[in-house]
Amino acid sequence: MTDDQTFLFDRAAETMSREDIEALQRTRIKDTLTRAHGKVAHYTSAFDAAGVQPDDLKTLDDLRRFPFTVKTDLRDNYPFGMFAEPRESLIRLHASSGTTGKPTVVGYNQADIDLWTNLMARSLACGGALPGDIVHNAYGYGLFTGGLGAHYGAERLGCTVVPVSGGGTERQVILLEDFGARVLCATPSYALNIAEVAARQGVDLRDLPLAIGIFGAEPWSDALRAELEDKLGLKAVDIYGLSEILGPGVAAECHVAQAGLHAWEDHFLFETIDPETLEPVPDGASGELVITTLTKQALPMIRYRTRDITRLSDEPCACGRTHRRILRITGRDDDMLIIRGVNVYPSQVEAVLVGLPGIAPHYQFVVTQDGPMTALRVEVEADAAMDDNARTAKAAEVQHHIKSIVGVTCEVEVMDVGAVPRSEGKAVRVRDLR
Numbered sequence: 001m002t003d004d005q006t007f008l009f010d011r012a013a014e015t016m017s018r019e020d021i022e023a024l025q026r027t028r029i030k031d032t033l034t035r036a037h038g039k040v041a042h043y044t045s046a047f048d049a050a051g052v053q054p055d056d057l058k059t060l061d062d063l064r065r066f067p068f069t070v071k072t073d074l075r076d077n078y079p080f081g082m083f084a085e086p087r088e089s090l091i092r093l094h095a096s097s098g099t100t101g102k103p104t105v106v107g108y109n110q111a112d113i114d115l116w117t118n119l120m121a122r123s124l125a126c127g128g129a130l131p132g133d134i135v136h137n138a139y140g141y142g143l144f145t146g147g148l149g150a151h152y153g154a155e156r157l158g159c160t161v162v163p164v165s166g167g168g169t170e171r172q173v174i175l176l177e178d179f180g181a182r183v184l185c186a187t188p189s190y191a192l193n194i195a196e197v198a199a200r201q202g203v204d205l206r207d208l209p210l211a212i213g214i215f216g217a218e219p220w221s222d223a224l225r226a227e228l229e230d231k232l233g234l235k236a237v238d239i240y241g242l243s244e245i246l247g248p249g250v251a252a253e254c255h256v257a258q259a260g261l262h263a264w265e266d267h268f269l270f271e272t273i274d275p276e277t278l279e280p281v282p283d284g285a286s287g288e289l290v291i292t293t294l295t296k297q298a299l300p301m302i303r304y305r306t307r308d309i310t311r312l313s314d315e316p317c318a319c320g321r322t323h324r325r326i327l328r329i330t331g332r333d334d335d336m337l338i339i340r341g342v343n344v345y346p347s348q349v350e351a352v353l354v355g356l357p358g359i360a361p362h363y364q365f366v367v368t369q370d371g372p373m374t375a376l377r378v379e380v381e382a383d384a385a386m387d388d389n390a391r392t393a394k395a396a397e398v399q400h401h402i403k404s405i406v407g408v409t410c411e412v413e414v415m416d417v418g419a420v421p422r423s424e425g426k427a428v429r430v431r432d433l434r
């Protein structure tokens with residue numbers, strides 16, 4: 001591996017030996033447990049109820065004795081009750097809306113923003129961004145962490161940021177053309193929307209300097225990766241994160257291998273558990289990702305249950321980074337549907353739909369209750385005008401593919417071109433009518 005293949009923003013940290021990573025984690029986890037227990041009433045009582053104290057942690061495995069933290073803990077302590085630093089010392093709040101009730105509020109002091117900025121710079125470099133690049137940042141700015149997270153990271157890396165945010169897609173195409181960005185940051189569904197609008201405007205994005213797409217914030221499949229690489233003429237890499245832990249930049253895929261996201265183990269401790277039994281699952285097996293922050297100050301998180309389903313891999317990576325990888329997030333535990341006994345995530349169906357002839361890569365799940373049964377209708381979109389006979393035949397074909405690959409029986413409706421709503425941020429994949 002040479003420097004022209006990959007630029008390591010933080011070479012020493014990104015290539016630490018396993019022993020050094022674990023030694024660092026042991027020291028840092030102790031500080032975090034002490035800070036959380038001493039400064040946040042929720043943790044004081046949760047640790048006491050579980051009969052554990054920060055001093056009980058002698059090895060990393062001892063972390064399993066500590067209680068999990070879940071999203072409702074944040075909601076129950078709304079808005080500032082989980083903070084370990086006085087509100088006056090914080091310089092930023094973000095919040096995620098969620099579908100019901102109060103938003104989840106997260107806070108950062110200056111040290112936290114510096115950490116986030118550095119980890120985003122590291123993540124962008126890992127994905128193939130280079131100092132001097134123009135970065136077109138189409139993640140939403142505002143309470144969502146995507147826009148500002150990518151913005152600060154790209155500036156720290158030494159890039160020229162175009163803070164365009166989501167929406168106004170025609171103008172995005174003009175700016176991509178006129179400014180010549182090398183890097184596009186967006187959700188994968190919004191990147192697809194940009195490609196479609198560009199084609200309508202007669203702009204072939206493949207002719208532009210675009211070379212790297214840093215796509216995340218929602219589940220997506222390798223099939224969609226191939227489609228985006230083809231339509232935008234770039235290399236598409238995955239980026240992961242969540243507000244409760246940091247924002248984007250918790251883990252990032254390298255452009256060298258494009259084979260899962262390096263999880264930044266010097267700042268977070270990653271576990272995977274069986275969401276039913278809450279027991280650990282071994283590396284390589286699918287489970288719910290649980291994350292503990294090691295260096296966050298204002299909002300330390302102990303064993304936070306992300307609800308995201310993935311696998312961890314400790315296989316060495318061609319890029320030279322030593323941090324274990326999170327393999328593609330297949331979906332959120334709470335997005336999983338059980339249709340006639342079969343577990344199904346939207347991204348599994350996406351992988352079937354993308355690339356099918358006659359079908360555009362836009363889709364939505366409609367979930368209904370049919371007596372005791374949950375029923376699924378998959379709305380897909382024709383890629384050109386289709387008569388009724390062709391539509392019926394295409395629907396039967398798609399239904400057959402979904403049944404044979406995902407194993408689930410569903411109704412399929414082939415809609416008109418443009419009928420499935422387009423995304424400007426996180427795509428809404430499921431309409432639950434139950």
Ligand code: DLL
Nearest residue numbers: 096146216217218219239240241242243247248329
């Ligand atoms: O989505 C942070 C982010 C912004 C990540 C920009 C990447 C790029 P939240 O709004 O709190 O934060 O949503 C976090 O989004 O628990 C996952 O369910 C999902 N998610 C994030 N990245 C990915 C990804 C941001 N690469 C929730 N693949 C997480 C699949 C993802 N799901």
